[in-house]
Amino acid sequence: MADFDAIVVGSGCAGPVAAYELARAGKSVLVVERGTFAGAKNVSGGRLYTHALRAVFPDFAAEAPLERRVVRERISMLAPEANVTVDYTDDLLRTERAESYTVLRARFDPWLAGKAEEAGAEYVTGIAVESLLKDGARVTGVRAGDDEITADVVILADGVNSLLTPQAVGAARPALGQVAAGVKQVIELPERTISDRLMCADDEGAAWLFVGDATHGHVGGGFVYTNRSSLSVGVVATLSDLVTAETPIYQMLEDFKRHPAVAPLLVGGEVVEHSGHLVAEGGFDAMPPLVGDGVLLAGESAMMCINAGYTVRGMDLAIAAGQLAGQQAAAALSAGDTSAAGLAGYRTALEESFVLQDLRTLRTFPGFMEHATRLFVDYPAMARDMFRQLFAVDGTPVRPLRTTLPPLAKRVGYLNLARDVWKGAKAL
Ligand SMILES: Cc1cc2nc3c(=O)[nH]c(=O)nc-3n(C[C@H](O)[C@H](O)[C@H](O)COP(=O)(O)OP(=O)(O)OC[C@H]3O[C@@H](n4cnc5c(N)ncnc54)[C@H](O)[C@@H]3O)c2cc1C
Incomplete structure (x- = not known):
């Protein structure tokens, strides 16, 4: 027995x-x-x-x-000196059906x-x-x-x-392409400060994911999650890509924390936990x-x-x-x-x-991500340049978007762009 x-x-x-x-x-x-x-x-x-x-x-x-209950979702494309963000809030995220918590x-x-x-x-x-x-x-x-x-x-x-x-x-x-490494810090801040900086009520919070410069353009991304009185800040990068990366992952995290989009969130914070772990990414x-x-x-x-x-x-x-x-x-x-x-x-x-x-x-998404290198460098740069056309007003005569946007797409290649959109849509 x-x-x-x-x-x-x-x-x-x-x-x-x-x-x-x-x-x-x-x-x-x-x-x-x-x-x-x-x-x-x-x-x-x-x-x-x-x-x-x-x-x-x-x-x-x-x-x-x-x-905190997550009621704000942010996804950012990070270029070294710029950040383009989609910010989504919805009462649906407060319902039992769709709720998530940090x-x-x-x-x-x-x-x-x-x-x-x-x-x-x-x-x-x-x-x-x-x-x-x-x-x-x-x-x-x-x-x-x-x-x-x-x-x-x-x-x-x-x-x-x-x-x-x-x-x-x-x-x-x-295999190395089926596993990623993640490093994370928990950074303590007053509860009210977190609510103010992430624009949330005190018992509510945000999930913020970053693609692009967070991993120095390597396959992976960065994250910021709001806890009650701390932020979880980290980066995840696929092992197959990390082995040839010129920057070690702990340095990627330090650089991510210094990025102008992230640094203001962390001012006055104290690192109270540092951890690293693998995460399965190969999927089905x-x-x-x-x-x-x-x-x-x-x-x-x-x-x-x-x-x-x-x-x-x-x-x-x-x-x-x-x-x-x-x-x-x-x-x-x-x-x-x-x-x-x-x-x-x-x-x-x-x-x-x-x-x-x-x-x-989602079985084909890991394969798409592993090869979609443009997602991590070219598209964040393209988003940055597109938004520069819209918002950087410096007194030079405005040129219509119909003439300024096509060269940005041409830089990546129309075919590449179409291929990535098609493959990404198919994988999701
Ligand atoms: C940086 C990072 C960010 C992530 N972000 C998210 C997220 O936001 N949301 C999400 O849902 N998931 C996220 N994940 C993934 C999530 O953490 C895991 O999928 C989840 O923890 C898996 O649960 P598990 O029970 O299978 O394994 P684990 O939670 O890892 O538990 C395994 C347990 O087994 C123990 N153990 C291992 N080997 C032995 C042994 N030989 N003998 C005895 N004990 C052993 C370990 O100590 C551990 O306690 C993230 C992962 C990482 C690394």
């Missing part, structure tokens, strides 16, 4: 939700987390779309440590882990699972240090760059098998993350996948069959949910 019905590896977003579902179904479940506490090592830019969390915890808004993982993850523990999950922290116990192809437990712990089913929720996924389902390690086509004999994969261990340029989503996918993994594992345990066939309902449930549907819909 196994030590536990289920073992969950990792307590980020997917793990505790899977454990919560298993415990609620009356199964014995152990969560093994390598951080000294859940969330100790975890990073996100900061915005959680809460529809998935609501599906697990309908009352989350009253108790979860949320920062979160700080060092606060949010312990809360989520607490929900699993309250439901009856056992936790060990500060211990990394080094390898999986296997009987032939079947996963039978985990090895951590000198300890071997067995279970009828193991859920891998150990996040991006999982060392266990290849052991579990024989998947190849992700980079996903490993999600089910094996005695094992399920949920969240970024299975590359479940979407970077669609205008938004980054990993946490809602991980929470939904964790919920389905926990539910399907509990059903398979009750049926007495945790083979790959007995666990196959997990893949079906994901196919029926937004998780695989969204990943599939």
